[in-house]
C-alpha cells in the first residue's frame with residue numbers, strides 16, 4: 639500500500655497545549671503512525687506532488703484561503719508572536735466579512751480551540767496535496783492507498799477553520815476525482831466526531847455520497863449537524879446518511895452502523911471510496927468516549943475491503959499516542975488481508 643506523507647506538518651505545532659489542553663492534535667501523531675506502519679512492513683512511503691490552488695478552490699472560499707495564508711503574518715505585524723488562538727468563535731452563521739483583523743479572525747473561526755502558527759498554511763496545503771496525490775493515483779488505477787494527512791480536514795466547511803481542521807482534505811479529493819472523470823464518489827467518515835465540514839460542502843452534491851458514523855452531536859463536538867434526518871438537499875437528497883451514536887458506544891452498535899453505511903455505499907455504486915479515517919473511537923482516546931478496541935479495527939478494515947472498490951484512506955483524528963499507530967495500522971492491515 640502506498641502511503642503519502644510530507645514533513646511539512648512539523649511546522650504546524652500546537653505549542654499552546656499548556657494554555658489549551660484540549661488541543662491534542664500534535665506532530666507526534668504522524669511520526670508514531672509512520673513508525674508503526676514501517677514496523678509492519680508498510681514501507682512504501684512517498685512525498686506528495688504539489689498541486690495548484692485550483693483543487694482547493696473547488697470547495698473553499700478564495701478569501702478564506704487568502705486569510706489562512708496571510709493571517710499569522712498580519713497578526714504578528716500588530717505586535718503579537720507565537721501562535722494565534724482565537725478568543726472566541728463566530729460559529730456557523732455567516733454574513734459580510736469584517737474589515738478589522740481581529741474581527742476577521744473571529745469570522746473565520748468555527749470553534750475556538752484551533753490555533754494558527756507560522757507553518758499552518760503550508761502544512762494545510764501539503765496535507766491537501768497528500769489527499770490529492772492519493773486520489774489521483776487511485777483514479778489512475780491504483781486499488782488503494784493511505785493519505786497520511788495532518789492537519790486533518792473533516793470539520794472545515796467552505797470558509798472556516800476549527801476542530802483542528804483548515805482545508806477539507808476528503809472533500810477536496812472527492813471533487814478532484816469528479817474533475818478527473820469519476821462519475822460517482824463515496825466519502826465514509828468513521829472518525830468519532832461528525833464530519834460537519836464535509837457534510838456542508840457535499841450536502842447539495844448528488845455525485846458524492848456521504849456517510850458519517852459519529853458520536854451524537856447533541857452532546858459531542860461539533861454540536862451542530864450530524865442528525866440522521868439530514869439526508870442531502872435538492873438533487874442530492876438521499877445521497878447522505880448520518881449515524882449518530884450514544885455515549886460509550888462499543889463494537890456491537892458501531893459495527894452494525896458500519897455494515898449499514900457500507901450497504902448504502904454498495905447500492906450507490908461509486909467509482910472510488912474515500913475513508914475519512916479517525917481512530918478517536920478507541921476506548922482509550924483522551925477526548926472521546928466510545929469503546930472500540932484495537933483488535934476491532936482489523937475487522938473494520940476487512941469490512942471496508944469487502945466493498946471491492948478502489949479506496950483511499952484519508953487521515954483525520956485520533957489522540958491516544960500510545961495506540962494511534964496500532965489502531966491505524968490495524969485498519970489498513972485488516973483491509974489488506976481481506
Ligand SMILES: [Zn+2]
Nearest residue numbers: 829831918955
Ligand atoms: Zn475526531
